[in-house]
Amino acid sequence: MNNGAIHPSAFVDVQSHYEANTNVVFVRSDNFFQLMKRANAPAGHKCFSGDFNGDGKTDSLFYYNGNGDIWLGASNGQQLTWANAGNVVGFDNLLDASHTFYTGDFNGDGKTDLAFFSGGDSKWWVGLSTGTIFTWSLFSTNTSLGNVLDGKHSVRVGDYDGDGKTDFAVYATSGGVWTFGISTGSSLTWKAAGPVGGFGDLLDGSHQFLEW
Ligand SMILES: [Ca+2]
Numbered sequence: 683m684n685n686g687a688i689h690p691s692a693f694v695d696v697q698s699h700y701e702a703n704t705n706v707v708f709v710r711s712d713n714f715f716q717l718m719k720r721a722n723a724p725a726g727h728k729c730f731s732g733d734f735n736g737d738g739k740t741d742s743l744f745y746y747n748g749n750g751d752i753w754l755g756a757s758n759g760q761q762l763t764w765a766n767a768g769n770v771v772g773f774d775n776l777l778d779a780s781h782t783f784y785t786g787d788f789n790g791d792g793k794t795d796l797a798f799f800s801g802g803d804s805k806w807w808v809g810l811s812t813g814t815i816f817t818w819s820l821f822s823t824n825t826s827l828g829n830v831l832d833g834k835h836s837v838r839v840g841d842y843d844g845d846g847k848t849d850f851a852v853y854a855t856s857g858g859v860w861t862f863g864i865s866t867g868s869s870l871t872w873k874a875a876g877p878v879g880g881f882g883d884l885l886d887g888s889h890q891f892l893e894w
């Protein structure tokens with residue numbers, strides 16, 4: 683930190699720059715040694731790939747936590763055509779440490795869908811793609827599985843029962859247990875997928891899940 687370059691007026695400039703940003707909170711009213719903290723995760727974007735309109739061409743998608751917008755860039759093979767695919771501001775900031783996104787075709791209609799898990803209330807939300815927008819519904823609340831974002835779980839997505847609908851598989855370090863969250867297309871049916879048995883803790887840093 684270059685202390686010599688800091689002048690008190692610089693903090694006034696910083697405060698005025700961020701006065702409309704609700705993610706930045708000034709905790710002291712005086713200028714020098716002004717302390718800032720982020721009330722939530724900083725504004726940002728998260729990008730996804732998938733065939734969100736089911737035409738066989740991979741599209742791009744991004745979520746912006748600044749206003750909750752989702753934008754779909756549909757590929758025609760030559761270029762991406764961007765259009766708003768809905769707004770999820772009602773879910774709060776989905777890029778904080780309490781939420782994680784997943785993609786998959788959770789209803790098996792050929793269009794990639796978007797899902798997220800909410801650690802604060804153990805809810806699994808799925809936004810089914812119509813091809814142009816995402817229709818969100820609560821697929822499951824699983825408090826017995828708890829907060830799978832606690833560092834002691836690993837969530838995988840795949841079609842574990844082969845019915846064309848993407849499912850979840852959750853590994854827990856406690857007991858080395860796997861649990862399937864099988865998608866019905868509108869909900870998740872949770873069932874034990876058996877213990878790993880004898881492999882040790884797969885999240886100990888000495889094991890790696892292979893992505894294909
Ligand atoms: Ca497409």
Ligand SMILES: [Ca+2]
Nearest residue numbers: 787789791793
């Ligand atoms: Ca789908």
Ligand SMILES: [Ca+2]
Nearest residue numbers: 841843845847
């Ligand atoms: Ca399935």
